[in-house]
Amino acid sequence: MTVLAILNGRVVDPVAGSVIPGGVLIRDGRIAEVGMIDMPPGAETLDARGSLIAPGIVDIGCFAIDMPAFAAGGITRIALMPDQSPPIDDGALVQRALAAGKPALWVHPIAAATHALAGTDLAEIGLMAAAGAVAVSTGRARIADARVMHRVMRYAAALGLVTIAHAEDEGMVRGTVATDGETATRLGLPSAPAIAEAMAVARDLMLAEATGAPIHFRQLTTAAAFNLVRAAKARGLPVTCGITPAHLYLSDTEIGPFRTFARLSPPLRCEADRQAARRAVADGTIDMLCSGHDPRGSEEKRLPFTESEPGMAGAETLLTLSLGLVRDGLITLPRLFDLLSAGPARRFGLPGGSVAPGSEADLILVDENAPWQIRGDRMAAVAGNTPFDGLPVQGRVRTVIKGGRVL
Amino acid sequence: MEQPPAARRSAPPPRAGNPPPGNPIFPHRHLTGIAGLQPHEITFLLDEAEHWIALNRGAASKHDGRLAGLTQINAFFENSTRTLLSFEIAGKRLGADVVNMHAATSSTKKGETLIDTAVTLNAMRADVIVIRHDASGAVQLIADKVDCPVLNAGDGQHEHPTQGLLDALTIRRRRGSIAGQVVAICGDVLHSRVARSNILALTALGADVRVVGPPTLLPPAIERMNVRPYTDFDAGLAGADVVMMLRLQRERMAGGFVPSPREYHALYGLTPERLKRAKPDALVMHPGPMNRGIEIASSVADDLNRSAITEQVEMGVAVRMACLDVLTRGRRGIADWA
Numbered sequence: 044m045t046v047l048a049i050l051n052g053r054v055v056d057p058v059a060g061s062v063i064p065g066g067v068l069i070r071d072g073r074i075a076e077v078g079m080i081d082m083p084p085g086a087e088t089l090d091a092r093g094s095l096i097a098p099g100i101v102d103i104g105c106f107a108i109d110m111p112a113f114a115a116g117g118i119t120r121i122a123l124m125p126d127q128s129p130p131i132d133d134g135a136l137v138q139r140a141l142a143a144g145k146p147a148l149w150v151h152p153i154a155a156a157t158h159a160l161a162g163t164d165l166a167e168i169g170l171m172a173a174a175g176a177v178a179v180s181t182g183r184a185r186i187a188d189a190r191v192m193h194r195v196m197r198y199a200a201a202l203g204l205v206t207i208a209h210a211e212d213e214g215m216v217r218g219t220v221a222t223d224g225e226t227a228t229r230l231g232l233p234s235a236p237a238i239a240e241a242m243a244v245a246r247d248l249m250l251a252e253a254t255g256a257p258i259h260f261r262q263l264t265t266a267a268a269f270n271l272v273r274a275a276k277a278r279g280l281p282v283t284c285g286i287t288p289a290h291l292y293l294s295d296t297e298i299g300p301f302r303t304f305a306r307l308s309p310p311l312r313c314e315a316d317r318q319a320a321r322r323a324v325a326d327g328t329i330d331m332l333c334s335g336h337d338p339r340g341s342e343e344k345r346l347p348f349t350e351s352e353p354g355m356a357g358a359e360t361l362l363t364l365s366l367g368l369v370r371d372g373l374i375t376l377p378r379l380f381d382l383l384s385a386g387p388a389r390r391f392g393l394p395g396g397s398v399a400p401g402s403e404a405d406l407i408l409v410d411e412n413a414p415w416q417i418r419g420d421r422m423a424a425v426a427g428n429t430p431f432d433g434l435p436v437q438g439r440v441r442t443v444i445k446g447g448r449v450l
Numbered sequence: 451m452e453q454p455p456a457a458r459r460s461a462p463p464p465r466a467g468n469p470p471p472g473n474p475i476f477p478h479r480h481l482t483g484i485a486g487l488q489p490h491e492i493t494f495l496l497d498e499a500e501h502w503i504a505l506n507r508g509a510a511s512k513h514d515g516r517l518a519g520l521t522q523i524n525a526f527f528e529n530s531t532r533t534l535l536s537f538e539i540a541g542k543r544l545g546a547d548v549v550n551m552h553a554a555t556s557s558t559k560k561g562e563t564l565i566d567t568a569v570t571l572n573a574m575r576a577d578v579i580v581i582r583h584d585a586s587g588a589v590q591l592i593a594d595k596v597d598c599p600v601l602n603a604g605d606g607q608h609e610h611p612t613q614g615l616l617d618a619l620t621i622r623r624r625r626g627s628i629a630g631q632v633v634a635i636c637g638d639v640l641h642s643r644v645a646r647s648n649i650l651a652l653t654a655l656g657a658d659v660r661v662v663g664p665p666t667l668l669p670p671a672i673e674r675m676n677v678r679p680y681t682d683f684d685a686g687l688a689g690a691d692v693v694m695m696l697r698l699q700r701e702r703m704a705g706g707f708v709p710s711p712r713e714y715h716a717l718y719g720l721t722p723e724r725l726k727r728a729k730p731d732a733l734v735m736h737p738g739p740m741n742r743g744i745e746i747a748s749s750v751a752d753d754l755n756r757s758a759i760t761e762q763v764e765m766g767v768a769v770r771m772a773c774l775d776v777l778t779r780g781r782r783g784i785a786d787w788a
Contacts, residue, residue: 223670229485231586231607231646234670301587345565347585349606 046070047447048082052091052408056398057098057381067096069404072447077398089449091408094441095376098384099405100362101396103285104180104207104261106337108143108150112358112424114450116334117407117440119148120388120395125155126182132158132166134174141175147443147450151177151393153207156195162186165198172202177391178259180207183308185243187213193250200256205283205391207259208247210268211309215239220349222310226295232348237312241267248275248282257281259390262335264290264309266319273328283330283390287357288364289430290320297430301348304419305430307335308353324382325373330390332382334361338426356424359417360431366411366438376411404447413439474786476776480593480600483609484650492651496619498772499765506543506767517546520577520778525567525592526603527553527583532738532763533603533613537580540770546578568592578778581605586643599777601770607641612773613737614647616765618655620758621692623765624733629656634686634728635677636662637696637718637745638707640669644737645696649675662686663718666707667698683718687727694735695720695746703744711744721747725756733758 050066054077068076068086082088099119106124113121123140125131131140132155140152154176158164160183168179179199185208186192196206219235221227227234244260248271251258263269263284275282289307294314297305305311312320323329337354344351362383369379388396395405417434419427443450476491484492505512522541526534534550541548551571564583568591571579578599581589586606593600604610622628633652639645639661652659659677661668668679680686687693698714708714725732734750734757742748751757779787 225671225674228669228671229646229675231605231609231643233607236670301590341565342563345563345591347564347583347588347591347606349585349587 045447046083046086047089047449048080048086049089049091049096049406049408049444052094052096054078054398055095055097055376055380057377057385058397058399060375060377062376066091067398067404067406069444069447072404074398074400074402074404076400089442095409095411096398097380097407097409098396098398099407099443099445100383101387101393102334102336102358102361103331103387103391104153104333104335105358106335106354107425108140108148109336109338109358109424110144110148112336112338112356112422113148114443115423115440116358116360117362117409117443118334118358119405119407119443119445120151120393121148122151122153122177122387122391124182125153125160125180130155130160130182131171131176132160134167134170137171137174137176146448147445149395151175151391153178153180154204155179156181156199156206157186157191162188162191165194168199168204169202172204176204177393178205178207180261181209183209184213185209185211189246189250192247193254196250196256196258197254200254205257205259207261208243210240210243210247210260210263212239212242215242220306220310221298222295222312224295224313226299230299230301230348232298237265237316238267240265240309241271244268244271248272248280251275251280251282252278255281260284261333262286262290262309263329264312264320265316269319269323269328273323273326276328284328285331285333286320286324286329287333287335287355288361289335289355289357290317291324291368292364293317293430298348302430303344303346303348303351304355304428304432306348306351306353307355307430310353321373324368330382331387332361332365334358336424338424339428340426344428354428355430356422356426356428359422359424360429360436362409362440363436363438364431367436370437404444406444407440408442409438410441411438413437415439476787479777479780481611481773481777482590482593482600482602484611484614484647484654485609487654489654492615492618492654495615495769495772495776496622498776499615499619499768502768502771503765506764512543513545514543515545516775516782517541517544517778520546520781521575522546522548522578522580522774523551523571523574523576524548524580524603525551525571525582527581527588528604530582530603533582536763536766537603537770540767540774543767544771544774546774564588564591565595568595572596572598577781578774598781601773601777604643607643607646609647610643611647612766612769613644614651615773616762616769617648617694617735617737618651619765619769620735620762621652621733624758624761625691628652631657631691632660632689633657633692633694634660634662634690635694635696636683636686636720638667638698638702639663639672639696640667640707641699641702642696648694649677653677660686660690664708683724684727687724690728690732692733692735693720693725693728697737697739697741698745700741715744719745719747720750722749725750732756735759735762737762
């Protein structure tokens with residue numbers, strides 16, 4: 044029996060909504076006691092030195108298994124997007140992905156909704172679920188054919204799986220790299236109206252309402268989409284949505300002059316939409332914060348803007364940028380870890396994300412005031428494509444504990 | 451979208467005279483766009499171009515040797531005849547050793563990245579590089595990687611600064627000034643780098659600029675560039691001093707953006723009848739090459755009293771000579787030049 048006592052910290056309990064002075068006692072990889080713990084004889088100890096002790100981050104919808112980046116960012120579980128090479132549309136590929144990160148990181152594969160993510164024929168969702176897939180997803184794009192999406196959602200729901208959708212109307216956004224607005228027009232970049240997002244959300248909400256099937260929008264970024272989700276939640280629909288810090292901190296002006304690191308999918312939006320996203324975090328419309336981790340090397344980013352690939356390396360900056368939301372007074376510290384850890388785990392039925400006794404001991408020690416500077420060239424990730432390059436930030440992960448083991 | 455054409459902007463035109471005291475006249479290393487240039491810097495380039503018009507019109511030698519010994523590479527990743535020729539003539543008249551690189555025969559077709567190409571050009575010790583590319587921002591990408599001045603000869607739908615300058619020069623010479631002129635830029639504004647550079651240059655110098663075209667070919671939020679959008683061609687032309695027509699590419703007439711060439715001509719083609727809406731002495735311009743009978747009727751294009759189209763081509767050489775001269779002054783050891 045191994046026993047680890049983390050002492051002298053402040054335990055963030057997102058479920059109880061409280062911050063408890065004291066520590067955590069871990070026995071055999073599970074949390075045994077929280078707060079003022081009784082030290083059993085012979086226990087190993089770890090001095091938190093006043094740090095926050097919080098559940099490890101559960102990051103939904105990453106595109107790469109990038110161990111150093113996740114360790115640096117305090118991420119202990121990821122749900123891996125099916126957009127791999129080859130796409131995760133087969134049980135064997137699910138099994139391979141499941142084993143890819145252990146023991147430091149648990150990878151929970153997301154099954155491709157359709158064969159080869161082509162949006163036409165159902166993939167073997169049932170066999171993939173049996174192999175360990177935790178959800179199904181349309182991938183980087185949405186499924187254009189509403190009839191196919193209708194079938195995917197019903198089929199997945201019967202297996203107890205949430206469908207994760209990308210919300211951009213493919214017709215509106217085809218060939219575009221930015222949101223309509225002054226910046227795209229001045230730069231001469233092909234752009235699409237921001238309503239492309241709400242149009243996609245509206246369709247999928249109607250499917251959810253008609254079928255009762257649960258749906259999760261991986262990233263929503265516009266006021267119109269938040270309004271639809273807010274209203275749908277009020278009607279009791281099984282809908283959730285996520286966002287990355289990029290859309291909470293940056294607007295479309297960041298793409299000038301042709302900064303490919305700020306090319307994202309969905310693209311950065313206008314300032315009014317950014318403000319709407321911050322309000323949606325504050326009022327609970329947004330259910331989870333994600334990194335969208337998608338490292339891209341220079342061969343995909345050091346290109347003319349229209350030829351570059353979208354995506355950002357977000358794993359290492361997710362926590363520090365999210366802590367800014369607490370400092371800005373938008374949310375409380377326990378609520379932050381509900382958005383980062385408990386909420387995603389709850390929605391997708393994953394272990395972790397909790398400090399309740401009996402839970403998996405996935406914990407991070409966070410010095411929430413430690414100052415540092417985001418530097419793309421110093422990131423642990425396989426590529427340093429961050430739109431936040433050079434930004435001074437506060438808050439850093441000191442220690443990651445996965446299944447009771449200090450990494 | 452329509453606004454009464456009579457309503458002029460009330461703000462006085464920006465001062466376009468001299469640089470602030472103590473500042474260099476033209477502190478830019480590259481010319482990647484009109485964006486970023488101050489009004490007095492634009493005026494300076496136009497004034498410099500004026501010097502070259504007389505030389506170019508001279509019957510005897512058209513040669514000035516100030517770029518002798520310098521290597522000018524025209525790297526054209528997109529097909530061009532007129533602009534390439536204009537830059538080549540400009541460089542040769544200034545005495546530069548001019549080399550043309552065509553994308554069709556270059557290694558970019560073999561998958562070499564733009565950065566690698568830029569590094570290669572740099573290693574050949576070019577003294578000035580002129581670039582055309584079909585991707586917006588590609589010229590800036592190269593400019594960041596090379597040691598010599600870079601001149602944008604058109605990048606995607608972003609900018610074509612020498613076209614903006616030569617159009618401004620043409621207007622200034624034919625109309626006496628740019629400030630206060632009502633300029634209607636008509637046609638496919640959405641895909642036009644010429645339109646963007648013209649909007650920036652002409653609004654900076656105090657012109658009252660309108661953009662006129664079908665709603666599918668006007669860029670979103672274009673009014674944020676200090677122009678007024680019109681979808682009614684006649685309303686957009688009313689009272690204009692300058693009518694600048696843009697080329698509509700054939701593949702965009704086939705139903706994607708406008709239903710057909712004949713409908714486009716009927717709604718947005720500049721005919722003698724249509725031109726009557728503009729001022730009686732309004733100037734007609736086109737960056738070329740023209741689609742005769744589509745965006746412009748031949749009788750308008752060839753009307754010597756109204757059309758400035760051949761003069762635009764002539765001004766193009768003078769403007770490019772001025773830009774090549776100004777951008778290479780630092781390399782030629784002339785004090786106080788970037």
